[in-house]
Amino acid sequence: MFFLRVFLSALILLALPAAAEQVTLPRVAVIIDDLGYALAAGERAINLPGPVACAILPGTPRAIRLAEQAHASGKEVLLHLPLQAENDYDLGDAAEPGSLHLDMSQAEFAHTFIKDIEAVPHVIGVNSHRGSLLTRHPGHMNWLMEEIRDRGDLFFVDSYTTAASVALQLARETGVPAAKRDVFLDPDQSPETVAREFARLKKLAQQNGFALGIGHPYPATLAFLEKELPKLRNEGFELISISELVALTNATQNNNTGHAVAAPAGQ
Numbered sequence: 001m002f003f004l005r006v007f008l009s010a011l012i013l014l015a016l017p018a019a020a021e022q023v024t025l026p027r028v029a030v031i032i033d034d035l036g037y038a039l040a041a042g043e044r045a046i047n048l049p050g051p052v053a054c055a056i057l058p059g060t061p062r063a064i065r066l067a068e069q070a071h072a073s074g075k076e077v078l079l080h081l082p083l084q085a086e087n088d089y090d091l092g093d094a095a096e097p098g099s100l101h102l103d104m105s106q107a108e109f110a111h112t113f114i115k116d117i118e119a120v121p122h123v124i125g126v127n128s129h130r131g132s133l134l135t136r137h138p139g140h141m142n143w144l145m146e147e148i149r150d151r152g153d154l155f156f157v158d159s160y161t162t163a164a165s166v167a168l169q170l171a172r173e174t175g176v177p178a179a180k181r182d183v184f185l186d187p188d189q190s191p192e193t194v195a196r197e198f199a200r201l202k203k204l205a206q207q208n209g210f211a212l213g214i215g216h217p218y219p220a221t222l223a224f225l226e227k228e229l230p231k232l233r234n235e236g237f238e239l240i241s242i243s244e245l246v247a248l249t250n251a252t253q254n255n256n257t258g259h260a261v262a263a264p265a266g267q
């Protein structure tokens with residue numbers, strides 16, 4: 001018995017260095033935003049290879065159908081929550097349904113958020129649509145994070161449309177698991193731009209261990225991801241789900257001051 005124990009201990013000791021040396025691949029996660037209008041583009045996003053998240057705008061014509069299809073296909077579904085942007089005063093009736101605004105009372109804000117979250121089935125997290133105005137306001141971000149926290153196991157992803165966003169900070173202060181976008185894959189719809197930004201996403205993942213890219217259901221973006229996502233493993237990357245990326249972000253947040261990424265103006 002004693003020898004058996006010694007033998008087993010030796011085996012464990014031998015195994016330990018091997019486990020410690022196990023290489024962790026740089027990890028990337030991808031969200032496709034703005035789903036809910038076009039059915040064909042939405043279905044193409046849902047059919048992307050691997051655990052790509054589908055972020056669906058509430059109250060859009062295809063929101064429920066696409067959320068159901070995404071969930072049935074094993075994709076994680078996010079509520080793509082419309083938050084007021086700096087230039088949204090000009091939009092008038094063209095503003096997204098269910099938008100949250102600066103001039104709402106806390107009761108209106110909470111009521112609208114709850115309607116939004118109930119409008120999209122299978123939601124496991126929330127990410128921001130536009131929001132360059134609202135995400136700068138700590139009071140409103142505090143209301144939002146309290147609502148998210150009170151709904152249970154939801155997380156928040158800051159699409160980070162302004163460098164002045166306090167959304168991530170308020171999420172952490174409220175105890176909501178959260179992460180922030182590193183790269184927009186398609187600031188314009190040319191294949192060259194998507195390729196360049198995807199390369200930047202991989203580089204950030206190599207530098208920081210993991211990185212989050214957000215794309216839109218544009219033909220150039222979808223065609224690129226259909227072709228490139230299956231190659232990631234051979235290139236030495238792991239494609240992970242958004243919930244895994246949020247968990248990683250929260251596990252490392254004490255050692256990580258956040259990635260410095262440029263935020264585009266006006267979204």
Ligand SMILES: [Zn+2]
Nearest residue numbers: 033034129130
């Ligand atoms: Zn959006």
